[in-house]
Amino acid sequence: MTDVQQASIKDYMQALGQAARAASRRMAAADTNTKNLALLQTITAIEASRDQLLEANHRDLEAGRQKGLDAAMLDRLELTPKRLDGVIEGLRQVAALADPIGEITDLRYMPSGIQVGRMRVPLGVVGIIYESRPNVTVEAASLCLKAGNATLLRGGSEALHSNQALAACIASGLKAAGLPETAVQVLATTDRAAVGEMVAMPQYVDVIIPRGGKGLIERISREARVPVIKHLDGVCHVYIDAEADFDKAQRVAMNAKTHRYGVCNAMETLLVHFNVAEKMLLPLLEQLQARGVEVRGCARTRAIKSGVLQATEADWYAEYLAPILAIRVVDSLDEAIDHITRYGSQHTDAIVTENYTTARRFLREVDSSSVMVNASTRFADGFEYGLGAEIGISTDKFHARGPVGLEGLTSQKYVVLGDGHVRR
Amino acid sequence: MTDVQQASIKDYMQALGQAARAASRRMAAADTNTKNLALLQTITAIEASRDQLLEANHRDLEAGRQKGLDAAMLDRLELTPKRLDGVIEGLRQVAALADPIGEITDLRYMPSGIQVGRMRVPLGVVGIIYESRPNVTVEAASLCLKAGNATLLRGGSEALHSNQALAACIASGLKAAGLPETAVQVLATTDRAAVGEMVAMPQYVDVIIPRGGKGLIERISREARVPVIKHLDGVCHVYIDAEADFDKAQRVAMNAKTHRYGVCNAMETLLVHFNVAEKMLLPLLEQLQARGVEVRGCARTRAIKSGVLQATEADWYAEYLAPILAIRVVDSLDEAIDHITRYGSQHTDAIVTENYTTARRFLREVDSSSVMVNASTRFADGFEYGLGAEIGISTDKFHARGPVGLEGLTSQKYVVLGDGHVRR
Numbered sequence: 042m043t044d045v046q047q048a049s050i051k052d053y054m055q056a057l058g059q060a061a062r063a064a065s066r067r068m069a070a071a072d073t074n075t076k077n078l079a080l081l082q083t084i085t086a087i088e089a090s091r092d093q094l095l096e097a098n099h100r101d102l103e104a105g106r107q108k109g110l111d112a113a114m115l116d117r118l119e120l121t122p123k124r125l126d127g128v129i130e131g132l133r134q135v136a137a138l139a140d141p142i143g144e145i146t147d148l149r150y151m152p153s154g155i156q157v158g159r160m161r162v163p164l165g166v167v168g169i170i171y172e173s174r175p176n177v178t179v180e181a182a183s184l185c186l187k188a189g190n191a192t193l194l195r196g197g198s199e200a201l202h203s204n205q206a207l208a209a210c211i212a213s214g215l216k217a218a219g220l221p222e223t224a225v226q227v228l229a230t231t232d233r234a235a236v237g238e239m240v241a242m243p244q245y246v247d248v249i250i251p252r253g254g255k256g257l258i259e260r261i262s263r264e265a266r267v268p269v270i271k272h273l274d275g276v277c278h279v280y281i282d283a284e285a286d287f288d289k290a291q292r293v294a295m296n297a298k299t300h301r302y303g304v305c306n307a308m309e310t311l312l313v314h315f316n317v318a319e320k321m322l323l324p325l326l327e328q329l330q331a332r333g334v335e336v337r338g339c340a341r342t343r344a345i346k347s348g349v350l351q352a353t354e355a356d357w358y359a360e361y362l363a364p365i366l367a368i369r370v371v372d373s374l375d376e377a378i379d380h381i382t383r384y385g386s387q388h389t390d391a392i393v394t395e396n397y398t399t400a401r402r403f404l405r406e407v408d409s410s411s412v413m414v415n416a417s418t419r420f421a422d423g424f425e426y427g428l429g430a431e432i433g434i435s436t437d438k439f440h441a442r443g444p445v446g447l448e449g450l451t452s453q454k455y456v457v458l459g460d461g462h463v464r465r
Numbered sequence: 466m467t468d469v470q471q472a473s474i475k476d477y478m479q480a481l482g483q484a485a486r487a488a489s490r491r492m493a494a495a496d497t498n499t500k501n502l503a504l505l506q507t508i509t510a511i512e513a514s515r516d517q518l519l520e521a522n523h524r525d526l527e528a529g530r531q532k533g534l535d536a537a538m539l540d541r542l543e544l545t546p547k548r549l550d551g552v553i554e555g556l557r558q559v560a561a562l563a564d565p566i567g568e569i570t571d572l573r574y575m576p577s578g579i580q581v582g583r584m585r586v587p588l589g590v591v592g593i594i595y596e597s598r599p600n601v602t603v604e605a606a607s608l609c610l611k612a613g614n615a616t617l618l619r620g621g622s623e624a625l626h627s628n629q630a631l632a633a634c635i636a637s638g639l640k641a642a643g644l645p646e647t648a649v650q651v652l653a654t655t656d657r658a659a660v661g662e663m664v665a666m667p668q669y670v671d672v673i674i675p676r677g678g679k680g681l682i683e684r685i686s687r688e689a690r691v692p693v694i695k696h697l698d699g700v701c702h703v704y705i706d707a708e709a710d711f712d713k714a715q716r717v718a719m720n721a722k723t724h725r726y727g728v729c730n731a732m733e734t735l736l737v738h739f740n741v742a743e744k745m746l747l748p749l750l751e752q753l754q755a756r757g758v759e760v761r762g763c764a765r766t767r768a769i770k771s772g773v774l775q776a777t778e779a780d781w782y783a784e785y786l787a788p789i790l791a792i793r794v795v796d797s798l799d800e801a802i803d804h805i806t807r808y809g810s811q812h813t814d815a816i817v818t819e820n821y822t823t824a825r826r827f828l829r830e831v832d833s834s835s836v837m838v839n840a841s842t843r844f845a846d847g848f849e850y851g852l853g854a855e856i857g858i859s860t861d862k863f864h865a866r867g868p869v870g871l872e873g874l875t876s877q878k879y880v881v882l883g884d885g886h887v888r889r
Contacts, residue, residue: 066806066832069830069832070829070830143829149851151849151850151851153844153849155840155844155849157849157850157851160828160829160836162832162862164862164863165832165862247862247863248863263690268692268863268864286885288885289884289885292885292887293883293885293886293887295887296887296888297887300887300888382490391881393885404584404880405494405567405584406493406494408490408493408586408589408878409878410878410879411878411879411880411881412584412878412879412880412881413880413881413882413883414880414881414882414883415882415883415884415885415886416579416881416882416883416885416886416887417883417886417887417888419887419888420577420579420881420883420886420888421879421881425575425577425579425581425888426575426581426879427573427575427581438586438588438589438671438876439588439671439672439692439863439864439876440692440863440864442876442877442878442879443878443879444879452862452863452866453866454832454833454834454835454836454866454867455834455835455836455845455850455866455867455868456828456835456836456837456838457815457835457836457837457838457840457844457845458837458838458839458840459717459837459838459839459840459841459844460713460839461710461712461713461716461717461817461839461840462717462839462840462841462844463716463717463719463720463721463724463840463841463843464720464724464841464843464844464849
């Protein structure tokens with residue numbers, strides 16, 4: 042890339058950022074009804090543009106096929122009429138969510154006489170970088186909009202036409218509600234340098250949310266000069282304690298592994314207390330083998346049933362996202378917690394136990410974004426948690442941890458009410 | 466610096482980080498009583514080491530004098546018996562605070578049958594970089610300890626001996642409570658390269674809190690590879706509205722400017738509505754001049770009373786931290802908010818008004834960490850807000866905004882309680 046091109050990408054991104062910053066001020070002051078109107082008018086625009094949307098998506102799909110994208114990527118890239126229905130339903134749901142902005146909590150009188158509380162406010166400008174799934178464009182934009190933020194969206198290059206067409210619908214929705222069209226801007230370039238600029242403009246962007254593969258997220262985290270809400274791995278564990286109920290253990294373990302394989306909250310390693318290992322694992326291994334799940338176990342697991350492969354050190358770290366499960370027999374709760382601490386990714390970990398003290402210790406001592414007792418790790422999800430929506434799952438501890446809904450896209454400022462009060 | 470030295474500083478910091486990470490696990494599991502015991506035993510150790518502490522401080526002061534430190538720096542560096550009393554009182558106050566860790570909130574049943582809530586947890590390892598004020602060593606360590614974190618402390622090089630002596634007292638307190646001494650580590654080096662390492666070890670450090678001059682904070686923010694809780698400027702405004710009560714306006718404006726000059730929550734610019742400018746400003750200017758405050762005003766301010774200097778564009782951006790005040794007459798609430806948005810630092814801004822709608826708009830639309838009605842900006846403070854303590858004031862929006870107490874040193878994880886529940 043020449044210096045001239047780089048300069049123009051920089052200028053382009055700066056202009057986008059400046060417009061986003063200006064729009065964010067108007068979005069922060071927008072009332073609930075106006076924001077909801079923008080969401081509902083976006084639905085109207087999508088309904089009116091179904092053909093153009095599918096046509097734009099068709100162009101992306103054609104180009105993708107010529108580029109040799111694999112079937113899974115083409116599937117994610119595709120916008121079917123049914124997926125458009127899902128996009129519309131998502132917009133309706135976000136419109137129906139309570140507006141978090143302006144909510145005042147904990148307003149209390151202090152000894153000085155002033156009243157101090159906290160008001161929920163937007164973060165400002167949210168930058169979202171994601172792969173070639175066009176429905177994410179609308180999903181992410183709608184959540185940011187409802188939380189009173191302006192948004193810069195950078196979708197995968199393969200979805201450029203689809204994203205531009207969807208962006209036009211959102212712009213039309215914003216306009217119809219009297220909000221600035223620049224409140225949601227989809228980058229019109231697929232130049233990778235644009236991403237580098239976007240994550241390094243703290244004056245215009247308040248937070249970056251990367252959604253996608255680990256490589257992308259690591260690159261963004263490394264280059265970012267602004268805070269990042271990110272999710273690296275989902276190496277989730279279920280620990281079947283010595284005092285686990287048999288049925289609950291079978292049910293939770295099978296669901297955590299086999300409900301869906303390619304998701305971040307699926308179990309990747311099963312830990313079982315030695316005292317119950319044979320009783321619990323024999324039927325489990327049968328069910329897993331019947332489902333075609335490859336099992337890689339420690340020596341004690343392999344002694345229980347044939348057909349279990351030898352697990353290596355790398356297996357304990359692995360996020361398979363596939364019908365593969367690592368199993369380790371442990372001697373105690375402490376050993377289970379140590380294993381999770383050492384090999385886990387602080388995403389979601391569950392214990393199955395009937396013991397009150399054991400459950401309480403697991404809840405307190407396992408340092409993951411979701412910690413569960415007698416429930417499948419698959420519940421780690423913004424909708425299941427009642428957030429009404431989810432922009433991602435954070436495995437960081439800073440700002441937002443676990444499933445991130447509208448609240449994670451906001452901050453709180455202090456409000457102080459007095460009657461001419463001064464400091465003594 | 467040679468490569469060998471750099472390598473050894475890196476090794477040293479990595480070792481410190483590793484020890485801090487290990488200690489943070491034990492701190493996270495420590496119960497309230499144990500943490501409080503460590504704080505109270507630190508008091509015992511300080512009481513027993515008063516002479517050694519003052520002696521160590523004496524060495525720092527001597528070295529400081531020889532280095533030619535100015536009077537203000539030497540004053541901040543000094544540990545007097547009275548300041549030690551303050552340090553002890555601070556420890557007692559932190560011990561008396563409620564333990565935030567383990568608190569579960571919002572535990573609610575979901576339609577699926579699972580119960581979902583949030584548990585407050587420590588951030589992990591907190592790195593604090595500060596200037597040569599030895600009392601900050603104990604203050605920062607005690608807050609991090611109470612919030613269940615491990616801490617790396619890097620104080621100003623001039624306070625090295627004082628900080629080491631105080632660190633020994635804290636270590637003794639931790640030991641007496643059965644907690645790892647490595648839960649609070651004061652860097653034994655004054656090498657600046659150590660700071661560079663400290664802010665770039667995301668595997669060992671979860672957050673950096675720089676306290677000090679703008680130069681330091683800007684450098685840290687630039688170099689950090691971990692989140693930073695920071696506070697840049699305090700360009701605070703008071704806006705006297707057309708419908709302000711005369712007495713409240715005089716009182717709030719005088720207090721915000723003259724209660725203390727060198728603090729971040731002091732008013733630096735006064736905005737006054739044109740309709741009341743003469744009535745409000747004539748007596749205010751007299752009082753300010755009587756107090757020796759230099760006033761730099763806009764043309765309309767200068768027309769009201771002689772002795773007002775001409776304000777330049779730079780004055781609207783200035784954080785004087787001194788007996789200087791900029792004054793501007795504005796035509797409307799909108800102009801006032803625009804001025805604050807453009808020139809302010811999003812720290813603390815107040816309006817004086819009796820008008821309900823005007824007050825409400827100001828609260829909502831001014832995007833600062835503290836927004837006040839009829840109260841002095843000087844109230845922006847962790848103690849005044851009832852936080853019980855303050856580790857700093859954040860002018861960022863991410864994670865913590867405004868005065869940061871124990872809560873800002875924590876995060877929340879999700880807890881899920883089920884009874885063998887699985888995802889459908």
